[in-house]
Amino acid sequence: MKRPEYYQTRVPPIDRPDGRTASPEIITLRAATRALRLHLDSLPVDYNSGLGPDRFLAGISFNFARQRYGCAESLIGSGMGGVVLGAISRSVLVDGLMWRWIAADPSIRRPLLLGNLLRERSGICDSADKSGVSIANLPRWLMPIPLVADLEGVATWWDNAQMPDADSLLEDFLNTAGDPLSASSDDPMHLLDAAGLRGAVLVLAFACHGNFLGLQSCLTEDGQPGHDLRDVYEALFMHTAAVGALTVLHGTAATVPELWPRDVPQEQFMQEAIARGREVAEAARPIHRLIAPRPRRYNAQIARTSESRDQLNPQALLAPKHATPFGGDLQPTIDAAERFWVRSLATPVTEEHFAGQVLLHEVLNYGGAYSNLEATLATYDKDGSGPISVFAARMLLEEAARLRWRFSATENEFADRATQYFDEFRYRRNKTIKLLSGNGVPRTHAERRFELPSRVLSPPPKPPTKNRRPIPTTAAMIYEFGVATQPREPGWLRVAYSLLSQVTHATPLGALHTIHFASRDSLETNVLTPELVALALDVTCMASAYLIGHSTLILTDIGHDGIEFRDQLRREASRVHAAARLVHGLG
Helix, strand or coil: CCCCHHHCCCCCCCCCCCCCCCCHHHHHHHHHHHHHHHHHHCCCCCCCHHHCHHHHHHHHHHHHHHHHHHHHHHHCCCCCCHHHHHHHHHHHHHHHHHHHHHHCCHHHHCCHHHHHHHHHHHHHHHHHHHHCCCECCHHHHHCCCCCCHHHCCCHHHHHCCECCCHHHHHHHHHHHHCCCCCCCCCCHHHHCCHHHHHHHHHHHHHHCCCCCCHHHHHCCCCCCCCCCCCHHHHHHHHHHHHHHHHHHHHHHHHHCHHHCCCCCCHHHHHHHHHHHHHHHHHHHHHHHCCCCCCCCCCCCCCCCCECCCCCCCHHHCCCHHHCCCCCCCCHHHHHHHHHHHHHHCCCCCCHHHHCCCCCHHHHHHHHHHHHHHHHHHCCCCCCCCHHHHHHHHHHHHHHHHHHHHHHCCCCCCHHHHHHHHHHHHHHHHHHHHHHHHHCCCCHHHHHHHHCCCCCCCCCCCCCCCCCCCCCCCHHHHHHHHHHHHCCCCCCHHHHHHHHHHHHHCCCHHHHHCCEEEEECCEEEECCCCHHHHHHHHHHHHHHHHHHHHHHHHHHCCCCHHHHHHHHHHHHHHHHHHHHHHHHHCEC
């Protein structure tokens, strides 16, 4: 796949596709992250659906975690998808916190996976009902693996308590992290100290999104805007991803010990895994510097379950007869998406358009959209890398909805809405610095997250407006984006967002969409379901058409070439949607 001319200015690659010269510290880190990946990949994963649905879900969870860790590691230095790497890291880290909690009481907490699975199914059905969207192949979305009939979903699963949320799981960890006497030496989560983990979670909350603040993590001295991660972010992302993957390994091994491969000595494998993870941590800490010389003590609440107050949507209950194999044809969607990619390369934007005073947010929007578009188109059909396309598609949809909200204002509202938009990121920046420094990280190290390259001319950051107004919720903006771009079926994008989120949030349903039974005795892993591939391609093309088309208009001063290019992209995206909806079934 060729890049637009604007991206053809790289020097020849040295040891990574981005063509940038890595520091010795980064090279050491990359060697450590690769060594851990190779070690994790060497563990064979056995599946036994006859042990029961909760054990089966637990058994596939480590493979899903190491797959996402491998996806993150493969993006290092690739020259695309920098913020996608951050989103994947956050997903694996939160997954690790959950499995740490489950492993503390497996017999009681493992069955909660079934309630979680049923709630995710019910939530998808609710979203479709509220949005007025029909899902033609709903059973395929809710039960994508027909040969595992035990996962059809029964009403009694609904009675299971809900698992704690991510914030509660973090607090649960922090209860022991601050006390060296209670810290287990074999708990991988302790490879991130308390301040580092709390800081990592907050940084990841903004840095793993394709918004104005998150994309600043992809502003380097020598790379392409929106494409190449700064060293401090690469180190933090891979540190947290490594800890998350190791914790899922540790937690699932304790939760379903009967599924450990008999020919692999468990203690030896775990010890080497922890040693590899420690090498990652030791290489990453001096780069990201989220270390507290004097960490504070925590007195947080213990993570607890909660009862569900929602009503079960009856459509979420399935029977084995509802499970059907895929019978569609994905190729027309693939062909249309590839044509969209080729059309996107014919951009009228050249280096000359970046020679003057170009607004930073437009440069980041343009570069970030191309970066995430390429991340999807380069990975959707690659074994083991498919989840990258799902993360990128979801991120593009979020940012397209934000951009549409901002620029849909009337002339009288435009200035106020711009202030509201940038206040959001000023607030997040200040909150992050304050929390990091309040947890023992030196303020200079906290502020280092937000330093811009010397080539970026930008005024000093100013505080958010007093009594600022938060921007609308992501769900609200996505619905309005659907109304504006798909007036005949405006709600389908909200349902699409919910479906993509199953993978990015590492739900049991998301894990089921990354495996495939060739036969009852043959299970293929790291393969996305056709419905998920079609949805990722559809959303990616639609959202990137809006983002790239908008920035092209701005950068070409709303010239004829820019208008024609934008309209061509939207037509190609419509063709992708027409083909994809026959596969993913939405609308």
